[in-house]
Amino acid sequence: MSQPVLEVKQLRKSYGSEVVLEDISFTVPVHTATVFIGSSGSGKSTLLRCINLLDQIDDGSIVLDGEDITAVGADVDKVRRKLGIVFQSFNLFPHMKVIDNITLAPMKVQGISRELARENAYKLLDRFGLHDKAENYPDRLSGGQQQRVAIIRSIAVAPRLLLLDEITSALDPVLVNEVLSTVRDLKIEGMTMVLATHEMGFAKQVADEVCFLHHGKILEWGTPSQILEAPKQPETKEFLKRVHEAGRL
Amino acid sequence: MGRPSESDSGAAPYNFGGDWVPSQLEIARRAARKTRNFRNSIIAVASSIVVIGGLALIAVTSPGWKSLSDTFFAWAYGVEVLPKIILGFGTNITLTLIASTCVAILGLSIALIRTSRSPALAPFRILATLYVDVFRGIPMLLVILLVGFGIPALRIQGLTNNVLILGTIAVIITYTAYVAEVIRSGILTIHPSQRAAARSLGLSHFQSLRYVVLPQAFRRVTPPLLNDLVALIKDTGLVSILGVTDAVRAAQIASSRSFNYTPYVMAAIIFLLVTIPLTRFTDRTLRRSIERQNATGVA
Numbered sequence: 001m002s003q004p005v006l007e008v009k010q011l012r013k014s015y016g017s018e019v020v021l022e023d024i025s026f027t028v029p030v031h032t033a034t035v036f037i038g039s040s041g042s043g044k045s046t047l048l049r050c051i052n053l054l055d056q057i058d059d060g061s062i063v064l065d066g067e068d069i070t071a072v073g074a075d076v077d078k079v080r081r082k083l084g085i086v087f088q089s090f091n092l093f094p095h096m097k098v099i100d101n102i103t104l105a106p107m108k109v110q111g112i113s114r115e116l117a118r119e120n121a122y123k124l125l126d127r128f129g130l131h132d133k134a135e136n137y138p139d140r141l142s143g144g145q146q147q148r149v150a151i152i153r154s155i156a157v158a159p160r161l162l163l164l165d166e167i168t169s170a171l172d173p174v175l176v177n178e179v180l181s182t183v184r185d186l187k188i189e190g191m192t193m194v195l196a197t198h199e200m201g202f203a204k205q206v207a208d209e210v211c212f213l214h215h216g217k218i219l220e221w222g223t224p225s226q227i228l229e230a231p232k233q234p235e236t237k238e239f240l241k242r243v244h245e246a247g248r249l
Numbered sequence: 250m251g252r253p254s255e256s257d258s259g260a261a262p263y264n265f266g267g268d269w270v271p272s273q274l275e276i277a278r279r280a281a282r283k284t285r286n287f288r289n290s291i292i293a294v295a296s297s298i299v300v301i302g303g304l305a306l307i308a309v310t311s312p313g314w315k316s317l318s319d320t321f322f323a324w325a326y327g328v329e330v331l332p333k334i335i336l337g338f339g340t341n342i343t344l345t346l347i348a349s350t351c352v353a354i355l356g357l358s359i360a361l362i363r364t365s366r367s368p369a370l371a372p373f374r375i376l377a378t379l380y381v382d383v384f385r386g387i388p389m390l391l392v393i394l395l396v397g398f399g400i401p402a403l404r405i406q407g408l409t410n411n412v413l414i415l416g417t418i419a420v421i422i423t424y425t426a427y428v429a430e431v432i433r434s435g436i437l438t439i440h441p442s443q444r445a446a447a448r449s450l451g452l453s454h455f456q457s458l459r460y461v462v463l464p465q466a467f468r469r470v471t472p473p474l475l476n477d478l479v480a481l482i483k484d485t486g487l488v489s490i491l492g493v494t495d496a497v498r499a500a501q502i503a504s505s506r507s508f509n510y511t512p513y514v515m516a517a518i519i520f521l522l523v524t525i526p527l528t529r530f531t532d533r534t535l536r537r538s539i540e541r542q543n544a545t546g547v548a
Contacts, residue, residue: 052449054445054448054449077451077452077453078451080448080449080450080451081451083449084449084450085449087442087445087446089442091442091443091445091446092446093443093446093447093460093461093465094465095464095465095468104450104452104460105450105451105452108452108456108460109450109451109452109456153450154449154450157450157451
């Protein structure tokens with residue numbers, strides 16, 4: 001078996017005296033998607049921020065491509081180049097046109113020429129049906145389009161692993177679909193991903209493994225059908241029942 | 250795998266049946282609006298005439314008006330000394346240009362130091378905070394006097410006694426403190442998620458500042474910075490206290506020769522000729538920036 005892209009071992013994270021994540025261990029093999037589900041405050045977003053080193057962990061380790069990125073003296077900027085993250089609130093740069101949002105990191109971080117970076121960015125925009133938005137500022141785009149631009153921005157640096165943090169939570173139901181289909185396309189193309197989501201139907205389609213996070217611990221994990229259709233833990237059953245009642249299954 | 254098509258642009262999908270003709274109700278509304286607007290402008294003109302005319306009448310009919318207009322509005326004498334005042338005003342402009350350049354560079358540096366978190370910069374952070382606290386709290390006139398008369402009194406070899414240079418330094422010291430605070434507040438208004446997005450793309454701390462945080466911060470603080478520039482132009486007049494022959498000093502010399510105050514009025518008019526257009530420009534910039542921020546309300 002080849003080396004996994006991501007390996008998280010006994011990760012622990014707390015804010016002050018409040019423990020947010022405890023004993024989190026999982027591996028993400030190449031070309032697979034691991035989906036984290038759980039109610040708000042269960043620690044999904046914190047976990048993704050920890051993997052991207054935006055938050056400091058208290059204990060454990062995170063291994064990316066066989067390299068411990070939480071080791072003493074690890075180069076944070078270099079690690080982040082291998083990771084893409086998409087946020088719930090898009091976080092596009094409002095003072096830059098769509099095309100400049102996408103080419104900033106390739107040009108400044110990877111040192112690619114402006115011409116080549118723009119060419120690559122246009123290819124990506126073409127592929128996701130956003131070619132005609134390239135010269136617009138982000139505030140002229142719909143929420144779904146903004147989030148797709150944010151996805152393109154994070155894959156423009158060809159990351160080894162893409163982290164998606166509740167990327168559809170700020171969108172209305174109509175716009176959710178266009179964003180999710182973009183993610184499905186990426187999955188088909190073989191992008192390795194870790195997602196946190198409330199969209200159970202989407203989780204079923206895209207996930208290779210589903211982990212149920214409850215009060216900062218992985219309570220149950222398995223294939224999408226195991227977790228979403230035949231959960232064993234009472235907490236998982238209760239969570240899925242509530243999601244179902246809210247009409248999201 | 251199908252992707253949803255773009256459906257937010259293009260021609261209107263509906264046809265409401267021919268060209269639009271305003272209804273009778275709309276025509277009546279427009280007529281009413283027109284009448285109301287006309288009445289409002291009549292009231293505005295009338296009240297302006299009454300208030301401003303009344304004030305002018307009180308001034309002109311007051312017992313001292315004759316002597317006041319002789320001493321302040323002797324236009325013939327004013328025109329005679331005008332070249333000297335304009336020459337002096339050149340000093341104010343030069344001083345403004347030099348000072349604003351230095352203030353921009355120093356103010357930005359201090360703002361960056363104060364917002365940095367690097368442990369290596371800790372002593373500079375303390376010094377920068379102290380500097381801003383002190384020089385924002387002292388009247389600029391005192392700073393000018395302390396620098397202008399204090400530094401020559403030290404009698405250190407190689408230090409200048411040139412009052413123009415010392416006055417400029419005093420202005421720079423004071424305004425750097427103001428401007429640093431304006432820029433710092435601008436940096437602090439940029440949401441941390443912007444920096445997080447930049448860092449997550451692999452940009453370094455410095456690159457995040459350079460390409461993401463500062464461009465947005467400067468856009469927000471442009472109006473208050475222009476406001477400070479207007480204040481700086483007129484405050485350059487204060488260096489006249491050191492004996493620098495600027496517009497204020499030139500007016501002072503002219504008026505003390507003739508015991509007539511018209512030169513002061515002339516100097517005031519020259520300052521206004523520069524500051525009023527700049528203030529209008531600032532207002533317009535501010536209004537635009539508010540409009541732009543209101544336009545970016547997309548969720």
